[in-house]
Amino acid sequence: MTNSIIEVKDFRKVYGDFVAVDGISFDVKQGEIFGLLGPNGAGKTTILESLEGIRTPDGGTLRVGDVDPTHEPRKLRNMIGVQLQSAGLPESITAEEAMKLFCAYHDTAPRFDLLERLGLAEKRKAQFYELSTGQQRRLTLALAIAHDPQVLFLDEPTAGLDVATRVELHALMRELQANGTTIIMATHDMAEAEEMSDRVAILLNHKLATVGTPMEITATGAGLTKVSVHTKNGCLTNPTAKIPAVQQRKAKGEYTIMYSTDIGQTVTAVIAHIKTQNDTLIDLRVERPSLEDRFLEITDYKHGSQGGA
Incomplete structure (x- = not known):
């Protein structure tokens, strides 16, 4: 994993007077699982949405592969897969119909094998609202990877899932990684980030606080x-x-x-x-010290420093 497939340089995004992301730079290596960590409002979702071509940067540059997400959306769409916190699917659409629709969008044959792989074979005819939270998350993941994307974006991938479903999803993430997929995920789950990520970036107050492997980050600081x-x-x-x-x-x-x-x-x-x-x-x-211990140390230190200024 020596080549960067994602590059973020001096990225800035503002909404009116609110600065969502302020001069952030990092890269993601091809084939790694990269975690974006930070409290609510730190800028994780803004970064993901900008890399996905949904938001336009107000400063800096972004690159996914050889594509500029802002100016080459058509070229980008078949390179990436996206699983959002909220699926945005019509409540009445069935799992089978959703798979056909997404695969038609990406000009590929329907991947009904993924529904079976993710335990949804018996739910092919079920409407989206009839699925449990775990089944909905598995369906949106199946849709995100049906076209074999080079890069997979996950926003809180295991939020609200039971333990068994979390284990299944983590196993699939490892399988995708083994087959060459790069995964970048935003999560509040420190244990998940420590277990799954090759490297993580911790965001705080719309800036990059630190980046490195979980082991590197937990080895630094004053953690006892x-x-x-x-x-x-x-x-x-x-x-x-x-x-x-x-x-x-x-x-x-x-x-x-x-x-x-x-x-x-x-x-x-x-x-x-x-x-x-x-x-x-x-x-x-x-x-x-765990990644959560170090995360709390970093956030407490930063907030403390600012509070005294």
């Missing part, structure tokens, strides 16, 4: 690593046991829980202390 230790004799429960780099410490049942700024120092000292106290280690768990 949680260390949970259970020993046979509970030697770490003694408040006089000094362990370096620990900022917070508490007991929970048989476990001593420490929050460390330097996991190497802390774990090394914990093991040494257990040995000098002739105690026996039963369980030791290390949990690094």
Whole structure:
């Protein structure tokens, strides 16, 4: 994944006096899953809609493949697939009719196999309003990928879905990626972004706060690593046991829980202390900060900085 299939440079979008996106730049590599994260109003949907050719930039440039979304909508439409938060389908249209309509628009044969793949074979004749929320989301995804797009845009793809349907959708996303599809998704679900994304961009106050792999982002900042230790004799429960780099410490049942700024120092000292106290280690768990932890840290810091200005 060395070639960029999406490029956003100094992108700006305003609505009257409201600045929705202010000078954002990032790229998406071919074949990766790229997550757009941010609170409501940060500009995620505006970015997606502009890349989809729905909105016109007020500054900067956008590129999808070799296409300018603003000036080449006909060339763009067969390159991309779009699953919106709201499907916009007529309530009375059936799943089969929707598939025929979308495939005719893209000049391709109807992909009824996708309805079967997504568990909608028995719902081909059902009208859209008769489908459950999960079934509606699966149908809109089937419509978005029926023409084998190079780039797939997903806006809150698993919002309102049950666990089983989320697992199915994630599996299909991985399958599409394995076949070369680039996926860019906007989501509020930090766990989903951390699990599914190769890289993420965090937006805040209409600007780009950071971009990188989930591992890179969670490895930076002041996030504390949680260390949970259970020993046979509970030697770490003694408040006089000094362990370096620990900022917070508490007991929970048989476990001593420490929050460390330097996991190497802390774990090394914990093991040494257990040995000098002739105690026996039963369980030791290390949990690094999650993407959600880092997201909250970034947003709290930014809001705090602005609040003091």
